[in-house]
Every structure is written in structure tokens, then in C-alpha cells.
Amino acid sequence: xxxxxxxxxxxxxxxxxxxxxxxxxxxxxxxxxxxxxxxxxxxxxxxxxxxxxxxxxxxxxxxxxxxxxxxxxxxxxxxxxxxxxxxxxxxxxxxxxxxxxxxxxxxxxxxxxxxxxxxxxxxxxxxxxxxxxxxxxxxxxxxxxxxxxxxxxxxxxxxxxxxxxxxxxxxxxxxxxxxxxxxxxxxxxxxxxxxxxxxxxxxxxxxxx
Amino acid sequence: xxxxxxxxxxxxxxxxxxxxxxxxxxxxxxxxxxxxxxxxxxxxxxxxxxxxxxxxxxxxxxxxxxxxxxxxxxxxxxxxxxxxxxxxxxxxxxxxxxxxxxxxxxxxxxxxxxxxxxxxxxxxxxxxxxxxxxxxxxxxxxxxxxxxxxxxxxxxxxxxxxxxxxxxxxxxxxxxxxxxxxxxxxxxxxxxxxxxxxxxxxxxxxxxx
DNA sequence: AATTAATTGTTATTTAATAAACAAAGGTAG
DNA sequence: CTACCTTTGTTTATTAAATAACAATTAATT
Numbered sequence: 020x021x022x023x024x025x026x027x028x029x030x031x032x033x034x035x036x037x038x039x040x041x042x043x044x045x046x047x048x049x050x051x052x053x054x055x056x057x058x059x060x061x062x063x064x065x066x067x068x069x070x071x072x073x074x075x076x077x078x079x080x081x082x083x084x085x086x087x088x089x090x091x092x093x094x095x096x097x098x099x100x101x102x103x104x105x106x107x108x109x110x111x112x113x114x115x116x117x118x119x120x121x122x123x124x125x126x127x128x129x130x131x132x133x134x135x136x137x138x139x140x141x142x143x144x145x146x147x148x149x150x151x152x153x154x155x156x157x158x159x160x161x162x163x164x165x166x167x168x169x170x171x172x173x174x175x176x177x178x179x180x181x182x183x184x185x186x187x188x189x190x191x192x193x194x195x196x197x198x199x200x201x202x203x204x205x206x207x208x209x210x211x212x213x214x215x216x217x218x219x220x221x222x223x224x225x226x227x228x
Numbered sequence: 229x230x231x232x233x234x235x236x237x238x239x240x241x242x243x244x245x246x247x248x249x250x251x252x253x254x255x256x257x258x259x260x261x262x263x264x265x266x267x268x269x270x271x272x273x274x275x276x277x278x279x280x281x282x283x284x285x286x287x288x289x290x291x292x293x294x295x296x297x298x299x300x301x302x303x304x305x306x307x308x309x310x311x312x313x314x315x316x317x318x319x320x321x322x323x324x325x326x327x328x329x330x331x332x333x334x335x336x337x338x339x340x341x342x343x344x345x346x347x348x349x350x351x352x353x354x355x356x357x358x359x360x361x362x363x364x365x366x367x368x369x370x371x372x373x374x375x376x377x378x379x380x381x382x383x384x385x386x387x388x389x390x391x392x393x394x395x396x397x398x399x400x401x402x403x404x405x406x407x408x409x410x411x412x413x414x415x416x417x418x419x420x421x422x423x424x425x426x427x428x429x430x431x432x433x434x435x436x437x
Numbered sequence: 438a439a440t441t442a443a444t445t446g447t448t449a450t451t452t453a454a455t456a457a458a459c460a461a462a463g464g465t466a467g
Numbered sequence: 468c469t470a471c472c473t474t475t476g477t478t479t480a481t482t483a484a485a486t487a488a489c490a491a492t493t494a495a496t497t
Contacts (some may be wrong), residue, residue: 081492081494
């Protein structure tokens with residue numbers, strides 16, 4: 020089961036909905052309308068209802084969606100019941116930002132190791148994540164049952180790191196380096212480049228007002 | 229002129245093409261085929277040719293595109309001839325990563341100030357970017373002619389920071405905080421959430437192999 | 438009790454993005 | 468010199484995403 024056929028963008032939005040629903044819940048809010056969710060995320064209420072329809076949840080007319088129930092269901096869809104372990108390759112500024120950022124955010128998604136080649140970083144830890152030398156990558160990925168890796172190394176190292184991860188039989192890669200990498204089809208790859216995002220903002224901001 | 233009507237995704241790809249074309253150029257490569265560009269970026273040659281068509285460049289049959297010329301033309305399209313100045317709000321790990329990352333990457337796009345509220349950071353500088361207190365934000369954005377801001381503050385501060393930026397008449401915002409913010413229509417807003425990206429990779433990696 | 442307003446769930450339409458198809462041109466090989 | 472191969476540029480088709488339209492239902496109001 021656990022149909023894996025949700026649209027890309029719906030998966031992204033469900034993750035975002037959950038984040039803010041958890042805050043609503045923490046604030047004691049029990050129900051929420053589609054247009055309230057929509058307002059938070061700058062989208063239309065229809066889109067929200069459509070996403071929620073796709074995961075098979077049903078709200079209550081005139082009361083909206085039960086926050087706790089919706090959070091629980093999104094969890095069933097997005098999370099792996101047995102949890103998933105994550106490694107960060109590259110413990111520079113970005114890598115450390117990610118460690119601090121993610122730690123203890125999700126019960127089912129844990130950063131359990133970082134890798135770097137600089138001797139001054141190896142053996143230290145950030146936000147409770149220990150830094151290992153890169154030549155232990157394969158072994159530790161196996162030992163700690165890591166299925167997902169985040170690449171946050173400089174341009175020149177990205178391709179090598181990706182090759183190591185493929186060898187280590189990783190299942191998903193999130194590449195934050197500016198260098199696109201190639202991986203086989205059976206690995207899910209997501210690439211994001213901050214310079215590109217900034218240049219895009221610059222382009223569209225250029226002709227504003 | 230400089231038609232501002234390029235598709236969103238084309239703008240992103242042009243930025244990525246340029247990055248890698250600059251490296252090709254540095255390696256002495258004079259011409260490049262659409263399928264070579266495509267391979268680097270995991271897309272089809274047709275898409276590359278289509279993007280290049282949209283900016284009105286024409287390659288040479290059987291030789292491909294002249295690297296230097298193409299880089300120059302992408303620059304004409306993406307860059308503002310007078311340059312654009314950028315501020316980073318939030319000098320934590322992520323903010324510092326961004327400062328180191330961007331500095332001196334693009335002639336026409338400069339990070340010229342950072343803002344933070346922690347007294348231990350104010351007055352210091354990273355990668356040549358000085359950190360100012362947030363209450364000077366409006367003044368310095370004006371003085372330094374800053375038109376673009378990157379938000380890299382924690383969840384709770386994001387909404388306030390966005391409001392300040394709107395007041396300071398910023399033209400484009402890149403929001404890396406996990407909190408979606410609201411800005412008027414005349415400001416270009418791009419939001420990116422690392423937790424969502426990781427959860428997306430986790431979701432699609434879950435059912436792999 | 439009937440009417441109205443609010444809100445969900447679903448289908449249909451439109452728009453945006455990607456991919457496919459193919460003509461045109463120029464070089465290469467026989 | 469002719470035929471063929473490669474590669475570009477552009478049109479057409481397909482797919483994915485977002486939006487609009489609307490039926491159904493419940494609560495509140497008169």
C-alpha cells in the first residue's frame with residue numbers, strides 16, 4: 020500500500036501544511052478551514068482541498084479540518100513508520116546550519132552522522148551530530164542504516180561525494196552543492212542551488228515598481 | 229526593453245547554464261552542444277535549445293554554441309546593467325553560509341550588508357560583509373541602495389523582518405525561514421524551505437529499490 | 438419550516454511546462 | 468557531386484499543475 024503516486028508539488032505542500040498545523044495545534048487550535056491554510060501559504064483554498072482530497076481525508080462541513088487528525092494523516096503519508104536516517108556530507112557553514120536546523124524536528128527523520136575531510140572538524144559535533152572522516156562514509160552509512168544524504172560540499176567535491184553515496188547504496192540525495200551530479204535511476208535526487216534562487220529573485224525584482 | 233516575460237523555469241535554467249558555461253570557458257572550451265549542456269543538468273537537449281531560442285541566441289550548425297557569447301547574452305538577460313545590491317537578514321549559520329557562498333560570485337550582484345540582533349555578531353564581518361543591528365535596516369537599505377533581501381532568521385522573527393523589508397521598499401525577497409511571509413504584489417517573493425525539501429526526498433526515497 | 442450563507446469534495450477547464458517531431462542547413466564520406 | 472549524418476531552430480503534442488465551476492451538505496437565521 021502507501022501509494023507513492025502523489026504529485027510532486029502536493030508532497031511539498033503537505034510538508035508545509037504539517038509544519039504550520041503543528042503550530043496551530045500547539046496554540047490550542049482544534050479546527051482549521053481550507054482558506055486559513057491557504058492564506059498561510061499564499062495559495063488558493065481549492066488547492067488546499069484538492070491536496071487533502073488526494074490523501075483521502077475528509078473535513079467537517081462548517082468546522083473545517085481537525086488539526087490533530089490532519090497532522091496524523093500527513094504523517095502516515097509522508098513518514099516512514101520505521102523512521103529514516105540522514106547523513107550530511109560537508110560540515111561547513113551550510114552543513115552546520117542544516118544540522119542545527121533539522122535536529123529534533125521530526126521523530127521519523129533523524130540526522131545521525133556528518134562527514135567532512137578537514138581534520139579540525141572530524142571528531143567534533145554540532146547539534147549533537149558527530150563529524151566523521153569521509154573515508155568512513157560507506158561503513159557508517161551501512162552501520163547506522165542511513166538511507167538519505169544531504170550534499171553540502173563545494174563544487175569540486177560534489178561529483179566524488181555523489182559517487183561514494185551511490186556506492187554506499189543510499190536511496191535519496193538532496194544536493195545543495197552548485198554542481199549537478201549524476202546518479203542511477205533507482206536513487207531519488209533533488210538538487211537545489213542557492214545562487215540560482217538569488218539570481219532568479221534578482222531577475223524578477225529587476226523590473227519591479 | 230529586456231522583456232521580462234521569460235518563464236520561471238527558463239530563468240532558473242539559464243542561471244544554471246551560465247554557472248557551468250563559465251567553468252567550460254575557464255577550461256578553454258570554446259563551443260558546446262545542446263546535448264552537452266543537457267547532460268550536465270539532467271534535462272533534454274530540446275529543452276536547452278528551447279531556452280536558448282527564447283533569449284534569441286543562435287548557435288552554429290555542427291559546432292554548437294559559442295560559450296563566451298552565450299555567457300555574455302545570459303548576462304544581458306539576467307543581470308541588471310547597473311548591478312543590484314543584496315542584504316542578508318540573520319547572520320546565523322545559514323546567513324554566514326550564504327555570505328561566504330555568494331561573495332564575489334557575480335559582478336552584478338553583491339551582498340553589501342548583513343543584519344542581526346545578537347550583540348556578539350553586530351560589528352563583526354563574514355566574508356567581507358559587515359553585520360549591522362536590525363534597527364538600522366531601513367536606513368542602510370536606503371543608503372546602500374539595496375533592492376534584494378535574503379531572510380535567514382528563525383521562524384518567530386520572519387514575519388517581523390518581512391514587514392521591515394516592505395517598509396524599506398525592498399523589491400525582491402528570498403525567504404529561507406520556515407515561516408511563509410506575506411508581502412504586497414509589487415515585491416517579488418521566493419520562498420524555500422529546507423525541511424520541506426528533505427521531507428520530499430524522504431517521501432520519494434521511501435519506496436525506492 | 439424555509440431560506441440563506443458557508444464550506445467541503447469533485448469534476449472540468451485552462452494554463453504552464455516538458456517532450457516529441459521534424460524541417461533546414463552545413464559538413465563529411467564515398 | 469551526391470547522399471548521408473549531425474545538429475540547430477521551431478512547431479506541434481503531451482503531460483502536469485493550477486484554477487474555476489459547481490453540486491452537496493450543514494448550520495444559522497428569520
